[in-house]
Amino acid sequence: MGHGEEAPRRRVILLCSPCMGHLIPLVELARRLVADHGLAATLLFATATATPSDEYLAVAAAVPDGVDLVTLPGPAADALPPSASVRERVAHAVVSSVPRARHVALSLAASAPIAALVIDVAFTPARGIATELGVPVYMFFTSPYTVLSLLLHLPELDATITGEYRDATEPIRLPGCRLIAASDLPSPMLADRNSEVYAKFLHGAKECRKVDGFLVNTFLELEPAVVDSSISGLERPVHALGPLVWTRPAAADKDHECMRWLDRQPPESVVYVSLGSGGTLTWQQTAELALGLEMSQHRFIWVIKRPNDDPLGCGSFFGARNIGADEDLDFLPGGFVERTRGVGLFVSSWAPQTAILSHPSIGCFVTHCGWNSVLEGLLNGVPLVAWPLYAEQRINASMLEGQLGVAARVKLSNGGLVLKQEVAGTIKCAMKNGGAETLRKKIRKLKDKAVHALTPAGSSGHALAEVSNLWKPGT
Incomplete structure (x- = not known):
């Protein structure tokens, strides 16, 4: 490197499944990593449709400077039957896009150091990209911590609760979280436990455990239980970074x-x-x-x-x-x-x-x-x-x-x-x-x-600085 040249910024690669509700907070996370913490960010969005939706175009048009948004091509229109569920279509789009995501990630790694891979909850099939790059993989969880805790506890709930969850007379108890009534459980848990829908949901919950840490779109004052990050005895750090929302200029x-x-x-x-x-x-x-x-x-x-x-x-x-x-x-x-x-x-x-x-x-x-x-x-x-x-x-x-x-x-x-x-x-x-x-x-x-949580002195501002420092050498 010549005298006076700056070293290239370490880059975070973020992978988003075809869920608009995931893309918006991931764009904001990427924006903050670039603007506030001196990292570079590339966000890859897996599409499930041939033509992008109006919602996607609105977000894409407002992506802030410094964040590279790359659309991964969707699977062939006839790859799944019309009767395929939303979950099946999301899962198929993700699996189809992993080779392309890997290619983009390796190309980026050739020009600047990669700091971390951040995936959403549906993108666990891409974990191997982080292994190949030799970087940590974090899951950005776009729902409350209570739901993450439910997912991470699901394997032990599955082993200890008999009968169908929907018939349970007692609510589900998670450490530090509000009790969850059976009628409020996500629909795959209300399905028969011998069904394919439930089996896939349980498999997905087990896959969630195989990351190096969690970034959650919540804040301590909203969900104090997030302080206790020893979920299910897993030694996986949990960082509450929210509320990360759409920040398109008014x-x-x-x-x-x-x-x-x-x-x-x-x-x-x-x-x-x-x-x-x-x-x-x-x-x-x-x-x-x-x-x-x-x-x-x-x-x-x-x-x-x-x-x-x-x-x-x-x-x-x-x-x-x-x-x-x-x-x-x-x-x-x-x-x-x-x-x-x-x-x-x-x-x-x-x-x-x-x-x-x-x-x-x-x-x-x-x-x-x-x-x-x-x-x-x-x-x-x-x-x-x-x-x-x-x-x-x-x-x-x-x-x-x-x-x-x-x-x-x-x-x-x-x-x-x-x-x-x-x-x-x-x-x-x-x-x-x-x-x-x-x-x-x-x-x-x-x-x-x-509002205070997001300031540098607030709980979420502090948590994001902590994560960013983990991803930058010598800090």
């Missing part, structure tokens, strides 16, 4: 039609309804939600999708088909659009969620309890209406309602629907003048703690 979104509409509404008067990029409702449930919004007599912004009869509620996991400008909202109850004109606003494509949540007109957030949405709600101090749909969302909802007291949770009828009266009543509980003051006080206290 200026980029100020001209979106919904921001202009919000500017005209009174403070804390609008219900924001968004069930995530992957969440979908059936025709009947969509109608109940619409009528419940009308019955609540509050203004609303609804990020709306065409109904989908996917039984798990994740029919748009790989991107929704946007409702075109010339299409009717013909799936909504007759007369609903006319009756709510001026009171409600429908957003039928990607919405600038962080900008919306930070707007003073927002009074509450009806959310599917995906962890990114939860953290964005917390960081903006907005009371939550918890409407969990799939994955670990029921555990998240239980934590928000029962442990933290920052959410009102909808209840299902005997027919498995959230009825319009329940929608209206729960919204009223979370809105101003409807008994929401307690929710509001608690979530604003938590917001202050979340």
